[in-house]
Amino acid sequence: EAGVAQSPRYKIIEKRQSVAFWCNPISGHATLYWYQQILGQGPKLLIQFQNNGVVDDSQLPKDRFSAERLKGVDSTLKIQPAKLEDSAVYLCASSSTANTEAFFGQGTRLTVV
Amino acid sequence: AQSVTQPDIHITVSEGASLELRCNYSYGATPYLFWYVQSPGQGLQLLLKYFSGDTLVQGIKGFEAEFKRSQSSFNLRKPSVHWSDAAEYFCAVGAVSSASKIIFGSGTRLSIRP
Numbered sequence: 001e002a003g004v005a006q007s008p009r010y011k012i013i014e015k016r017q018s019v020a021f022w023c024n025p026i027s028g029h030a031t032l033y034w035y036q037q038i039l040g041q042g043p044k045l046l047i048q049f050q051n052n053g054v055v056d057d058s059q060l061p062k063d064r065f066s067a068e069r070l071k072g073v074d075s076t077l078k079i080q081p082a083k084l085e086d087s088a089v090y091l092c093a094s095s096s097t098a099n100t101e102a103f104f105g106q107g108t109r110l111t112v113v
Numbered sequence: 114a115q116s117v118t119q120p121d122i123h124i125t126v127s128e129g130a131s132l133e134l135r136c137n138y139s140y141g142a143t144p145y146l147f148w149y150v151q152s153p154g155q156g157l158q159l160l161l162k163y164f165s166g167d168t169l170v171q172g173i174k175g176f177e178a179e180f181k182r183s184q185s186s187f188n189l190r191k192p193s194v195h196w197s198d199a200a201e202y203f204c205a206v207g208a209v210s211s212a213s214k215i216i217f218g219s220g221t222r223l224s225i226r227p
Contacts (some may be wrong), residue, residue: 004156033215042117042217043157056214084126091156101147102215104156104185 002026004105006092012111018080021108025073025094031055032069034077034100035091043091049075082112116138117218125224128196134189134221136204145207146187147215148178149181152200160202163187174198199225 005024013019013056030051035043046065047057051072060067064083069075079086089109093102115141126132138144145164149157161172168180178189187204204218 035217042119042219045214045216048214094155100145101159101162103159104149112186 004092004094004103006090006105006108009106010109010111012113013082014027015084015112016081018078019082019110020037020076020078021090021092021110023075023077023092023105025092026073029094029103030072030095031095031102032075033091033093033095034067034075035093037089037091037107039088044077046077079110082110084112086110087112114226115208115214115216117204117206117216118181119202119204119218119221121221123222123224124218125193125226127226129193132189132191132194132223133199134202134204134223136187136189136218137185138187138204138206139185140206142208146178146180147205147207148172148176148187149203149205149217150174150200151203151220157203160189170182194223194225196225196227198221 007022009082032049034046037043046060048055049066049069067077089107091107093104095102132159147162148160150160151157160176161170163170163180171177176191180187200218201222203220205215207215
């Protein structure tokens with residue numbers, strides 16, 4: 001069974017630029033999560049999708065972050081414009097339903113300079 | 114609201130010694146509990162999970178955890194650690210709900226002394 005795929009693995013951008021991350025969840029998984037993990041901290045949930053609907057985006061900085069999950073499969077997370085404090089690893093995870101174990105991708109390490 | 118506390122930021126144990134990592138959670142209803150491990154530069158891997166039933170759960174790599182409702186705890190244990198266990202360990206809590214989200218603790222970094 002293929003795991004959660006994320007790209008790119010690494011990205012370096014200047015502040016005020018925009019960036020997008022892509023995630024392909026495990027086939028058949030209805031729930032998709034985006035987490036932000038700042039160095040030395042635990043993952044913080046940014047947004048949770050159930051199929052193509054948003055379940056929770058209470059911690060998403062909506063003035064600069066956006067996410068979509070078209071057709072209930074792949075998802076993209078965008079930051080525009082980026083700030084220095086957005087430097088982090090962005091983790092995508094999926095689960096078969098909302099309250100079962102989540103499977104994580106390798107993450108995208110973003111550095112904003 | 115759900116929350117998870119991992120009181121130990123960094124723990125060092127000798128190879129072959131026993132290990133216990135602490136986790137306390139806060140949630141008003143029946144929780145789902147998880148332990149994940151993260152090696153440098155890697156994503157998170159599930160070690161074990163508790164949904165219901167036997168409060169002592171076995172996981173991969175020789176780990177186990179015990180759910181104690183009265184103490185709101187879900188501590189991770191291993192009887193004898195190996196150098197390859199050095200990593201960051203995260204406790205997480207979910208909920209019995211179709212709209213549940215999984216909330217993570219701040220993690221405990223485990224170092225192994227040769």
